[in-house]
Amino acid sequence: MARTPLDEAQQAIGYTFRNSRLLDEALTHTSYVNEFKDQGSKDNERLEFLGDAVLALIISEHVASACPDLAEGALSKLRSHLVSEVSLSRAARRLDLGKLLRLGRGEERTQGRDKESILANTLEAVLAAVYMDGGLDAARSFALKAFAQELREATSREASETLSGDYKTLLQEWCQQRHDCVPQYVTTKEAGPDHQKTFEVQVTVQGKVLGRGAGRSKKEAEQAAAQQALEAVKRET
Numbered sequence: 001m002a003r004t005p006l007d008e009a010q011q012a013i014g015y016t017f018r019n020s021r022l023l024d025e026a027l028t029h030t031s032y033v034n035e036f037k038d039q040g041s042k043d044n045e046r047l048e049f050l051g052d053a054v055l056a057l058i059i060s061e062h063v064a065s066a067c068p069d070l071a072e073g074a075l076s077k078l079r080s081h082l083v084s085e086v087s088l089s090r091a092a093r094r095l096d097l098g099k100l101l102r103l104g105r106g107e108e109r110t111q112g113r114d115k116e117s118i119l120a121n122t123l124e125a126v127l128a129a130v131y132m133d134g135g136l137d138a139a140r141s142f143a144l145k146a147f148a149q150e151l152r153e154a155t156s157r158e159a160s161e162t163l164s165g166d167y168k169t170l171l172q173e174w175c176q177q178r179h180d181c182v183p184q185y186v187t188t189k190e191a192g193p194d195h196q197k198t199f200e201v202q203v204t205v206q207g208k209v210l211g212r213g214a215g216r217s218k219k220e221a222e223q224a225a226a227q228q229a230l231e232a233v234k235r236e237t
Helices: 003-013 020-026 030-035 045-066 072-082 085-094 105-109 118-134 136-146 146-153 157-164 167-179 219-236
Strands: 184-191 198-205 209-215
Touching: 003 020, 020 045, 020 146, 030 105, 030 157, 045 072, 045 136, 072 118, 072 146, 085 146, 085 209, 105 198, 118 136, 136 167, 167 198, 167 219, 184 219, 198 219, 209 219
Parallel strands: none
Antiparallel strands: 184 198, 198 209
16 A cells, blocks of 8 residues: 555654644644645644644653752743754754655745744644644653753753853852752952962851862952852752
């Protein structure tokens, strides 16, 4: 039996639909509907809207579990990175969604199958279709598989800290969340000539010294102290 385009699409995304019309809708761009109105097709914009919310929930749940030491602000930045157009389009390309799309002639001429915005929106629509057909567990399984590479990269310790901002910000967020206070930095030593000074700083939380650091400026030393403090609290949890 000959394989249909929907068979190929289901194999590409790794999910078999009970209601294949949902997948057909998810892969139909508005430009196609506008040019072929007599076919009665639905475009994927409503599914895209739903998929955006479902993806935010799944990614929020995952990063909160994968990065238990990150504060709310850091988690928000990490999620924003993961659900960005760039991240979505990368995942869509690996699934080869561009090849599966139904586009109007205008979008075909302007390489619509490779546009980041169209690919990102299509992936959100496909996720929504999986959610409507199989529920949250099916949607979660699809999303985590589709974003496996991005999740590995983004939830690594180094990437998380880079995305979240500086160590001082991370430590302050942790202190406010856990102790409803802010860390205190004290310069304990200055050495060297004015043009080549070094500074040593210690950071305390509720009177307890959590970290020490050195640098060529107070700011650099404070960052080093905050980094050490974060490593200390992570070991304790």
